[in-house]
Amino acid sequence: MNDSKYQLMAQLCIEKYQSLNKTGKPLDNQWTTLCGLICEQSDSFKLICLTTGTKCVTGSPSKLTNVLIDCHAEVLAKRAFKQHLMGLIEKSNGHLNHLDNLNWHLFISQLPCRGFSSTSTSSIDKPLIAIRFFISAGCNQGISRKPGRGEPCLDASCIDKILKWTHLGLQGKRLISLTRKPIRLKSLIIGNCVETKEFDREKVDKALAINIDPESELQLDPIFAINDNQWPDIHFVETIKCSPFIRFNHLQACPSAIVCWDENGDKCEIIVEGLKQGVNKKRAASNPSRISRLGLENRFNQLIEKICDLKFSEWKL
Numbered sequence: 001m002n003d004s005k006y007q008l009m010a011q012l013c014i015e016k017y018q019s020l021n022k023t024g025k026p027l028d029n030q031w032t033t034l035c036g037l038i039c040e041q042s043d044s045f046k047l048i049c050l051t052t053g054t055k056c057v058t059g060s061p062s063k064l065t066n067v068l069i070d071c072h073a074e075v076l077a078k079r080a081f082k083q084h085l086m087g088l089i090e091k092s093n094g095h096l097n098h099l100d101n102l103n104w105h106l107f108i109s110q111l112p113c114r115g116f117s118s119t120s121t122s123s124i125d126k127p128l129i130a131i132r133f134f135i136s137a138g139c140n141q142g143i144s145r146k147p148g149r150g151e152p153c154l155d156a157s158c159i160d161k162i163l164k165w166t167h168l169g170l171q172g173k174r175l176i177s178l179t180r181k182p183i184r185l186k187s188l189i190i191g192n193c194v195e196t197k198e199f200d201r202e203k204v205d206k207a208l209a210i211n212i213d214p215e216s217e218l219q220l221d222p223i224f225a226i227n228d229n230q231w232p233d234i235h236f237v238e239t240i241k242c243s244p245f246i247r248f249n250h251l252q253a254c255p256s257a258i259v260c261w262d263e264n265g266d267k268c269e270i271i272v273e274g275l276k277q278g279v280n281k282k283r284a285a286s287n288p289s290r291i292s293r294l295g296l297e298n299r300f301n302q303l304i305e306k307i308c309d310l311k312f313s314e315w316k317l
């Protein structure tokens with residue numbers, strides 16, 4: 001695959017963003033991060049999820065039930081992907097062989113947060129620790145602070161999370177029971193690097209190229225075994241230099257986030273302070289964002305019911 005295909009995928013994301021109305025977009029004195037998940041099949045490319053977002057919601061965890069804490073664009077894209085995937089599973093009546101023919105690419109308008117500053121020397125140990133922590137403890141607090149965009153919070157940085165997805169896939173813990181194998185990224189496409197002076201191929205490679213020591217305490221199910229050609233390729237698309245996505249010092253981080261995904265047409269939500277726009281914390285339980293923990297859980301439970309009904313009727317025949 002040549003570089004122009006990565007340019008094309010980046011361009012798909014930019015054009016889709018430009019086609020959206022103003023709601024949730026940064027004002028003239030704000031910047032945001034753009035992220036897109038693209039599906040490749042037989043040399044054709046389709047944008048599946050498009051997100052923006054720069055913020056983390058901070059505060060006591062007990063007061064943040066049903067709130068999306070990490071609203072960085074990369075993390076929202078992964079959540080939106082789960083909705084898309086559940087739509088695919090539903091449509092295919094639980095038969096997922098065609099997923100093997102798809103490649104997934106993640107475009108991010110700037111380097112994912114953490115680990116790339118010229119002074120950083122800690123690119124190896126911490127992501128590995130983060131992976132261990134994610135898998136063993138099942139939660140993600142206390143390992144690393146999410147830096148860079150907006151107020152820091154205790155969630156893991158995006159590069160740690162991308163590393164985790166590299167191993168465990170984008171489908172998440174629940175959906176692995178249906179996909180049976182992790183859905184991994186084929187490539188990571190990064191834009192805007194010239195403007196932010198962050199272009200550093202070596203550091204990105206280092207941060208992602210972590211091999212898990214088989215002797216470590218990490219006990220991964222064999223379905224998560226990863227071989228050398230399953231690491232995402234990293235591509236910098238230096239010509240992608242759109243102004244809302246360049247983090248100039250005089251600009252503020254945009255507080256709202258946009259989440260769109262493809263599922264029989266576009267589904268979109270605007271997220272403000274970790275909640276669907278117009279919904280307050282009290283109503284979040286009855287009207288959750290579809291990409292919140294509760295929104296995804298509800299959808300998953302409905303999906304399982306449908307599949308069970310289907311299997312039962314097949315069995316009766």
Ligand SMILES: [Zn+2]
Nearest residue numbers: 072112113158
């Ligand atoms: Zn981030």
